[in-house]
Amino acid sequence: MSEATIKYIKAPLSAETVKELRAGDVVRISGYIYTARDAAHKRLTEALARGEELPLDLKDNVIYYVGPSPTKPGEVVGSAGPTTSGRMDKYTPTMIQQGMRGMIGKGLRSQEVIDACKEYGAVYFAAVGGAAAVIAQSIKGEEMIAYEDLGPEAIRRYEVEDFPAIVVIDAEGNDFYKVGIAKYSKE
Amino acid sequence: MREINVSEVTKVVSQLCKDSCYYLPEELLAKLKASIDTEESPLGKEILTTIVENAELARRKDVPICQDTGLTVVFMDIGQDVHFVGGDLYTAIHAGVADGYVNGYLRKSSVDDPLFIRKNTNDNTPAIIHTTIVPGDKVKITVSPKGCGSENMGALKMLKPADGVEGVIKFVVDTVRSAGPNPCPPVTVGVGIGGNMEKAALLAKYSLSRKVGEHNPNPQYAELEKTLLELVNKTGVGPSGLGGSTTAVAVNIEYAPTHIGGMPVAVNLNCHAARRAEAEI
Secondary structure (H helix, E strand, C coil): CCHHHEEEEEECCCHHHHHHCCCCCEEEEEEEEEECCHHHHHHHHHHHHCCCCCCCCCCCCEEECCCCCCCCCCCCCCCCCCCEHHHHCCCHHHHHHCCCCEEEEECCCCHHHHHHHHHHCCEEEECCCCCHHHHHCCEEEEEEEECHHHHHHCEEEEEEEEEEEEEEECCCCCEHHHHHHHHHCCC | CEEEEHHHHHHHHHHHHHHHHHCCCHHHHHHHHHHHHHCCCHHHHHHHHHHHHHHHHHHHHCCCCCCCCCEEEEEEEEECCEEEECCCHHHHHHHHHHHHHHHCCCCCCCECCCCCCCCECCCCCCCEEEEEEECCCCEEEEEEEECHHHHCCCEEEEECHHHHHHHHHHHHHHHHHHHCCCCCCCEEEEEEEEECHHHHHHHHHHHCCCCCCCCCCCHHHHHHHHHHHHHHCCCCCCHHHCCCCCCEEEEEEEEEEECCCCEEEEEEEECCCCCCEEEEC
């Protein structure tokens, strides 16, 4: 990818940044993002249903769907590639309503998620699934935030520098999986 | 009769867990590298380059290629002249998995109860063990950790004999197409045809332990593998499912005799990090 076609963006994401992102854009994300996958999403949305305060403010934040491998001595994090996002679909519209601005994962999203991105101005990024060792190199710091008992599923805050991702669903509701696959289909 | 102490099995399984998670099989890495040149999508080429870089980085640093180091599938071909001593074989295999995952900094992804409790066992046990008794006095162990992103996209269908080759082709291609980006393409497509329900599923899984570039020895099935690979690569799914001409690197078929009234077909997809390590005792 030539440098000219890469968009460098900051996290947390501003509404303005999200508006400028288009499905298919290659981005590098720098700043702070939070990790959460299945079990953490379940706890977060259950806490919301009970009217409790969340252990993190979702506003403008990016959630990375990841359960890293254990950290080897001398490393910042273990291998840390994206997990399948579709398992979080059930919880995602609620999270977007709470102000979550971005998600990083891999794989297909439901129409409800696409609609919520459009309605509230959120964006879904894909990281290259399985590129976990390469992605870990862009993670410069890690802090435990909540649910430590969940092990790899705990919520952590990552400091990232040039985290590599691709915009799949933009705030207009475009889905690059559909566009990209249709372009190369020979069926 | 040859005696093998099960502690030897524990040692070998532990090493194979680490080796398989750190080192992608050479022939698969070569295939992925070659696909960078043939891939039609510029973004697809970039993604394949990242995938290759990732595998090389993991090998250099002795870290997992993918954070999802899977459930640990262990295939064992046990020579019938082998007598295991020093303990229980399955306990020894599980001990090897626990040692490899804990000391190798591999992620523990196994939960004890699938529905109600879902508590992590914290050492990735139990392994999923498939043993076969074979002639001889050797033990061949193959460890294939497999993540859930690809495992979740597998499918099984009890086709009718009248569905024929066309029915098999449609089911396999439909499964890959509808899986889209989820199983981390380019995938290896494992296909099990025949037997009964559980036999077909096991054949599909077993077929994934074949080296990339090898085909079924039966020419008709080998031909079908080639046809399916071409068709799967026409779906447009491509690397990471973002569009392209490299959706799969291989289609492997294993088959077995079946009932006059049936034709079960199972499809087990593996991600681009199709991990496997083997050793012989």
